[in-house]
Amino acid sequence: MIAIIRRELVNVFRSKTSFAMQVGLGLIFALLVVLRWPTEGQVDLANTTATEVFRIFGYGLLIVLVLMAPAFPATSVVREKNKGTLALLFNSMIPPWRIYLGKLIGVCGFLFLLLILSLPAAAACMSMGGISFYSEFLPLYGVLGLLSVHYAVLGLWISCRATSADSSLKTTYFVILTTAVVSLVPYLLLQGSDSIVTQLAWWLRSLSPIPAVMEILGDGDVGNQGINTTEGALGAAGRFMLVAGVTTLALICDTLARFNHRLFDKPRSQELMADDMDGRSQIVRRMFFVVDPQRRKSGILPFFNPVLIKEFRTRKFGRSHWLLRIISLCAITSMILAFMASQSSENWGPEIIGGIMVLLQAGLIVLFTPSLAAGLISGEIESGGWQLLQMTPMSAWRIVLGKLLSVIWTMAIVLSATLPGYLVLAWIVPEKSSQIYQVLICLLWASFFSVFVSAAISSLFRKTAPATVTAYAVLSSMYVITLFVWLFRGKPFGHRVVENVLSINPIAAAMQVIETPGFETFDLVRSNWVIMGVGCMASLVLLIVQTYRLTQPR
């Protein structure tokens, strides 16, 4: 097991990326404390400076963990399985549970190191006074430590089931961002009633570490609508630790049950052809899928870009039956939200409903775009398909266009499914129509920007996994970390600073347009549209230049 830990952990430490991450984080934490360290001979009796720094610090660590934690465990098992080294390990005298434990310790070790790197800065906050060791410091590190283990276990669990490092990474990011952010939404909508559904939503939000960290840092509840949230005897932190602890144990047991020959015992894809089945089976399948994925497809028509069709046919979410499912889900959610707005419940105006719709769409953009676009070029290079594409008479521009259109179409279809919600909103509040159009333009910019940036990133890598991680990190930083700065508006960040930071976030601009509480005081739209335009152009130029370079003889 020591050998596995050495390979998993020490090799990670030796990599340039992890070294850069460690140094970068250490510097950021140190800088944070240095900037807020009291320089005047006055006593801060309320200890506001220390509390502010500790809050930024706590949320910063949470974001770092959410963004970085999936990168290592998600590829750990599947990469070894595909390389064949996992089979060699299983063939050795080391029992499977020790191999698993070695991997888990290796991944957790790195995440713990990131937490340890933050300890000196946290200690400096404590020395400024006003931070309780037992009620703030220890619970925060307890929650973050458990979160590291939880995400490592989750990543390994997904990695055991995935067929490629890339798909494992995408799934892990999808699950983590969904459990951390989307799990908060049902309770946000249902809070205030005592129904069973509300109770379920209350427990569902315990999957997210955000309420727990907010509670520890004394920020109340996320999206609190003025309703006194009953956290029960355990509190949000206690509930998170209970839910995360139980799910971690369950995932470990399930992974260990699978961590043997079953990993390799997988049948080949079914060669089923719907066209060769009897009429009744075909009808049943047609009713279930609407567009049957197993039917024989016609050739690529002359006026279509072959790369565009190829992308749609080979990508899971690009395939018609999946698209239809996503569209239906988006349309239903959007209509429910619009219906709620039309009911004008006591606490919910069109501004809040609009804000939630914008956030949901932002979630869709952040979750889907890197997953679709970050492998456009890198995936092709990794699979060996790029060399074959180079051997065809297709120009670099045609390849780029086909690939970009495949993502833009998918995103357009998914996002347009939420349009009915906006239309209902515009019908209910006609005076908001022009604002709604502006919101849609902001979302359009966000989509284009996300697609172009992810695609440009994909052209810089030779493997999909690092391209995906980079694309998720860049987009999450733009859309999530800027909102994190907004969370600290007034203290310590001034209005001007927050406005400048938010101006790079099209989602913030959309929320300002629709006058979501907390955003209405900023002026973001014009500067955001300029930034998005420049960003889109720069990314597109980079993508075209890089693709042209890749198609040229070396």
Next chain:
Amino acid sequence: MSKPVVETRNLTKQYGSFVALDDLSISLQQGQILGFIGPNGAGKTTTIKILVGLSKPSAGSAFIDGVDCFRHARKIKRLVGYMPDTFGSYDNMRVREYLDFFGAAFEIPWSERGKRIDEVLETTNATYMKDRYVESLSHGMKQRVGIARTLLHDPQVLILDEPANGLDPQARIEMREILLNLASMGKTLIVTSHILPELSRICDQVAIITQGKLRAYGSLADIMKNVSQTRTVEIQLLGGEQTIKAFAALKEMLPAESSLSKSDAESVVRFQSDHSEAEMADLLKQLVQRDVGVSQFRELQTDLEDAFLSVTKASTSGGVASK
């Protein structure tokens, strides 16, 4: 002689100070099969990449059907079908869809594409795979689909990088037949392989390359002749006593550098000689006159493996067994 279909002139490729390919000149006629052999890292793939327009030569030039491989890379794509050593498959794609995609990429009209796919699948004996998922195919099946893909746009020249790699004996025989069939259709083939007995059965021309240099080039018979100036002769005798007798007689008759050896268990004596056919006949006559019981007197054939080993050995020791 007609105009060569494939020609390289003093082709050189350097990566910094490392010379991957040094002054390579070869030419091939239509319908010929060139076996391009060499150890790993010898420069085979570098040559191929220059020929298909994926790499830029540092010096020299390469032509396919008179078209410069680097200057007119787009034209070259229509003239060459290239099968790299990696397959390059896509998920969730069936063989027909996979070929349809490359057919569309090669701008084969939609109305003709279906027919063309059927033709290339038939040529490569892969028709039964058309509804199967590409990723579920075995290695041998993928190789056949790979060749079908290279044939889609009906290129004049096929360049196949390790097509027999990882194939079982049955699949190798099938692959050999497919390649011979393609040559009979007038296609010019360049095939790299480590499986030399397979190559020796199908190639008209052989090029042996090591450390970026062409060590031997020509027909297999020419190379054998150049490589093996001396012949290995094996004499089968009637038992152990006769073996000793023959060994003693030959020791007297042959010069010391003949590498004379005997195997009592096999009742065989072997030696190397540069004797002519007449001198060989005289040698046999003398043995018979000395009452040596000879049951067989034969020359051991040098095969491509021997030639390859001889050439690579010569190149590592500084000598070059070139044409």
